[in-house]
Amino acid sequence: AQSVTQPDIHITVSEGASLELRCNYSYGATPYLFWYVQSPGQGLQLLLKYFSGDTLVQGIKGFEAEFKRSQSSFNLRKPSVHWSDAAEYFCAVGAYAGKSTFGDGTTLTVKP
């Protein structure tokens, strides 16, 4: 069975500081991995996705993620956080986008 673990329920960082959100997955085959962001009262927006190839993936809004097969991880990073990045972030894994298993999410708070 596939599963996703986001170990950090809540993270607080100062504006301008770097950010890393952790994601560990369990999947029986080559995984397709995704990071989404959800602002309050909104649906989810895709930040980036990994299917194959270069293990460092660039996404929108200055985010990137690195796939590490040996560690079953797909951590999301951003070098400098902006106040508008405050939201909930979800990591997901699946055979394809349309049938994804999501982690429980990490809520990001940005301090001024």
Added chain:
Amino acid sequence: KAGVTQTPRYLIKTRGQQVTLSCSPISGHRSVSWYQQTPGQGLQFLFEYFSETQRNKGNFPGRFSGRQFSNSRSEMNVSTLELGDSALYLCASSSLSGANTDTQYFGPGTRLTVL
């Protein structure tokens, strides 16, 4: 291009009633997936439709059903509502290539409250 639209945005029902939620995918998208989001269970996959056929189904009771029309619009139905069905129901569409690598675009969701 218009995004995924879901109607209604908010809904209040009482236990035992049934409800139908609607989702209009992005034009040209033939795959529609439904998810339930609750504080306790997080985001859970309900089912996916492609070209009017249910391709995959999550672990939900038979009270949860769906369908897709020839124009790719989709509806989901929940019968005999329970308090635990209160949730944000999200719909997502994707165009799906043969490589299954397409992006999912989510709608804003329907907030269902069961009293």
